[in-house]
Amino acid sequence: MAEAGSHEGDTNVRLRRTAIILAAGALVLGACTGDDDDEAGPTTDPPADDGGDAGDAGDDGGGEENGTEGGETLAAVQEAGVVRCGTRDELPGFAVLEAGEHVGFDADFCRVIAAAVLGDAEAVEFVDLETDDRFTALQSGEVDVLVRNTTWTATRDGAEGATFLQPNFYDGQGMMVAADSGLESLEDLAGLVVCVAGGTTTEGNVATEFTRLGLDVPEVLPFDSPELLQVAFQEDRCDGWSSDLSQLSGFRSSYPDGPESLVIFEDAFSKEPLAPAVRDGDTQWAQVVNWAIMSTIQAEEYGLTSANVEEELAGTDDPGIRQFLGEAGEDAVLDPGLGLPTDFALQVVLQVGSYGEIYEEHITPLGLERGLNSIWSDGGLLYAIPYR
């Protein structure tokens, strides 16, 4: 009995001590929050600005931009002298690592942005991102721009804190099967198994399309990496491989058993506008990236290429071309106030190329026709906004 009593006493002492500590902790907490309020006013920016905390976070992360107003990304990029571009290292045609260099369509658009903003197409820091973490990287300021084969959708526009810009590729989802499988159309895949890349818009599209067609929805099996998906497909875990047509062409071109062992169904069953994205809230940076992309389309409309641009510039009398390239001769140079150097388009075309050049270098080898990705006068969707 005596033992039990002393034990109880112990507990009481401990309880009381805990209570004291908790109370003291609460006091300190209260004091801290109070301090915060007091200091935020006079020491940092003028009041009514939630930038105080945001600025702190930026400082912790190494003095990056984290602004509430426009212009901070551009300033930070100019100061750093490098554009951090979120991309990919294993997407044939769009961005693959070859001898330590990022090569591909998306990689070149990163270079376009760097050439436009900094005048140096090589001033790019490529950040390889998985599908799951791409928006987080953009939100957190780890990358300045995302050029990563990303479909523009309402949910992503609204909920991911991203602003999508001029699509640089109009894609559509397609279906690929083994040539010897005997499958000839989507109907044949009803109730079978389709492999897709996880965390993408393709997963939902398959179900939507088969439901629309009134067919048995196939089992959709998503994989985190294209390598795993390819192994599973080779082992016959799935009958179909569904993805954007451009990606399917890329995977087919590098398929171990040879491209002829795979068949891609001709029709696309979804709209996949692949567009670069920047963080919400910085309009100036969004405009800068938008016009950098646009300049490649404008260059193709003018018939400019990296090979002929200097010659054309010297020989042309077209004031539109001269203004576009920032070489007015005796006349006034147009500076539309985008925050870009006046010769940004010249640098883009000279160092990287026109849209057509980039397409032919990276996408044509995959066996993809230009189709929707022709300029408007050729029946495509590419339509440069006038530069004037």
Place this chain on the structure above:
Amino acid sequence: MTTARTGRPPLWRDVRVLRVAFQVAVLGIIALVLGTLVGNVQANSERLGIPTGFEYLDNPAQFPIPDSEFRPTQPVRDALVEGLANTLRVVVLGIVMATVLGVLVGIGRLSGNWLVRTAARVYVEILRNIPVFVLIVFAYFALALTAFPAISEAWEPLGLAVFSNRGVVVPWVDGGIAPLVVGGVVATVLAFGLSRWRTAVADRTGAPAHTVRFAVPAVVLVMVAAWLLSGLALSVPDREASSVSGGIRMTPEYFAIFFGLVVYTASHIAEIVRGSIQAVDRGQVEAASALALSGSQRLRYIVLPQSFRIAVPPIGNQYLNLSKNSTLGTAVGYFELARVTSISVGNGAPAVPSYLLLLGIFLVLSLTLSFGVNVVNRRLALVER
């Protein structure tokens, strides 16, 4: 009492004050850091227009979940429930199987038979020294996908089951498992009752208890009765080209994560079991031998009950590890909770609340498991008189 005369030291040197002050300071720093982090998350999310609440749970998920009735138009909430069910499917069955296998191998490690002893030892030494992630990926690509035949050449023993690298389909009762669950509960209760009754009889009269001889037929009888009552319908898998209908299916993805977790965790449990058997006082075994108990009787009545007392807390840890490692299912495309979370984030759900929720659910899961282990532990603990 003699030193009390010297009076109290000044506050800054008073141990009692310092102790409290130090703890308050630590608490304060932690609160400050957490407060700043939470504040930053909120401020940054607000600035970017990213929702910080849990309203996203009502948005359509926009992705399907294989091997389920889930439709992409259902809300994220339902997808998470489906993911949790898949996690539990791996964790609960995995814990049972890992325990059975682990105990067998652990006892085998101490067997007098050279072959059994060595086989158990090789098993433990190989499996506990491979990262579980590698084991799971290996189980998927090397076993589930490659060692099983393609669906076109599926192996169909007696036309009763279908083995292929798209899963193993075996016959299953038609029309819900509710009668079987009820039957299982009744059978378990009955078996417990019978064994208690037999033990009581044995204690009173000294006759052999024969609990197994009574319990097993009872269980079989009840289960057969439940099955008969459920309508006797058996759904046998039927393969037509690439699609299989009927039966119940184990997908290769489930097989990989389940197999990987079970054999890995079992190797650790085996070592715990071996250690705790060896920790039982040698005198106990000798005394049992002196009472002419046979080898299996010694194990069953003397050694194992005492060693379980030692083994329960560390085995509980292994259960926790298994439940947390189930998130590795993501590597082989198994839709457990973590994968559903990451895919829903890829489809527009906000990252911070999504992962907070995942964190919370796993915390609850782990704490529940710990609680269960603690209850068992308390019941087994030596009652000191």
